[in-house]
Amino acid sequence: MNGGAGVGAGRFATYPSLRDAVVLVSGGATGLGAEFVAQFAxxxxxxxxxxxxxxPARELVEAVAATGAPRPLFRRADVTDLEGYRRVIGEVAGELGPVTVLVNNAAVDTRRPTAEVDVAAWDAGMRVNLDHHFVAATAVAPMMRAAGGGSIVNLGSISTHVKLRDLVVYRTAKSAVEGLTRALALELGADSIRVNCVIPGWVMTARQLRDWVDAEAEAVLDREQSLPLRVQPQDVARLLLWLAAEDSRACTGQDWVVDGGWM
Ligand SMILES: NC(=O)c1ccc[n+]([C@@H]2O[C@H](COP(=O)([O-])OP(=O)(O)OC[C@H]3O[C@@H](n4cnc5c(N)ncnc54)[C@H](O)[C@@H]3O)[C@@H](O)[C@H]2O)c1
Incomplete structure (x- = not known):
């Protein structure tokens, strides 16, 4: 959880339409997903x-509950087990009610030169970075339709738009996430289901700071971003809250970039 505290405390927006909304976040135990869980709660x-x-999932549940926010519900699920994941989504709806906000967030950005990517690695990368978006969206769409509408937010990536190497599978999958967003937005729109894609820049999650953000990376950020800041998980979460809330009711099928002005 990074900076979930303070939401709604005066400085940032509170969305009445999100109160009691049933929200499902994939990959919510750590990183951006954990921030989304905390801020929606x-x-x-x-x-x-x-x-x-x-x-980390259990720790997050306790940390959020300790703030007085509604206690999040954690279910262990591997999103690459598509049928298992679909079942879990049904169980979540059985427990909390129809899901009306879906955040497709789980991903793995394995870096590997193209020459070392075999078909098995390609398939695995597509499974974890793309396929479950479709499965989750089609699992919640009937619930959203019955509820009168909903909001689906897919996580894209700046890596698709800038020159980053050794990410052929991830970049391709994230490009497809943008295409999937537009296709679903068109087909689900008649049921008042909105589908948008949030494209984060380089976000300072604990994992990014630990594994990748060194002096060289800082220099890249200083050079490439227009704004002299580091994009934080809460910056991405705030955009996502707005896209989930009724405040954005007329917005669908779009890419929303939160990258400090890199792209
Ligand atoms: N952090 C960034 O700078 C950045 C930049 C661009 C896009 N993004 C996108 O934002 C999203 C979140 O990124 P992040 O940096 O927090 O990622 P992360 O790797 O730190 O966290 C991803 C979460 O997904 C979970 N997960 C991975 N595989 C899973 C599986 N098979 N089943 C269920 N859960 C699984 C992980 O356990 C983890 O909790 C991703 O879609 C990522 O592509 C992140």
Missing amino acids: AQGARVAFVDVQEE
């Missing part, structure tokens, strides 16, 4: 999240 939403990492 701080808005009074009933949040469920899935992940393969159980310990």
Whole structure:
């Protein structure tokens, strides 16, 4: 959880339409997903999240509940097990009610030169970075239709738009996420289901800071971004809250970039 505290405390927006909304976040145990879970809960939403990492998930549930926000519901699910994941989504809806906000967030950005990517690695990368978006969207669409509408937010990536190497599978999958967003927005729009794609720049999650953000990376950020800041998980979460809320009711099928002005 990075900076979830303070949401709605006067400086940032509170969205009445998110109160009691049933929200599902994939990959919600750590990183951006954990921030999304915390911030939706701080808005009074009933949040469920899935992940393969159980310990940080349990810690997150306790940390959010300790703030007085509604206690998030964690279910262990590997989103690459598509049928298993679909079942878990049904169970979540059975417990919390129809999901009306879906955040497709789980991903793995394995870096590997193209020459070392075999078909198995390609398939695995597509499975974890793309396929589950479709499965989750089609699982919640009937619930959203019955509820009178909903909001689906897919996580894209700046890596698709700038020159980053050794990410052929991830970049291709994230490009497809943008295409999927537009296709679903068109087909689900008649049921008042909105589908948007949030494209984060380089976000300072704990994992990014630990594994990748060294002096060289800082220099890249200083050179490439228009704004002299570091994009934080809460910056991405705030955009996502707006896209989930009724405040953005007329917006669908779009890419929304939060990158400090890099692209
Ligand atoms: N952090 C960034 O700078 C950045 C930049 C651009 C895009 N993004 C996108 O934002 C999203 C979140 O990024 P992040 O940096 O927080 O990622 P992360 O790797 O730090 O966290 C991803 C989460 O997904 C979970 N997960 C991975 N595989 C899973 C599986 N098979 N089943 C269930 N859960 C699984 C992980 O356990 C983890 O909790 C991703 O879609 C990513 O592509 C991030």
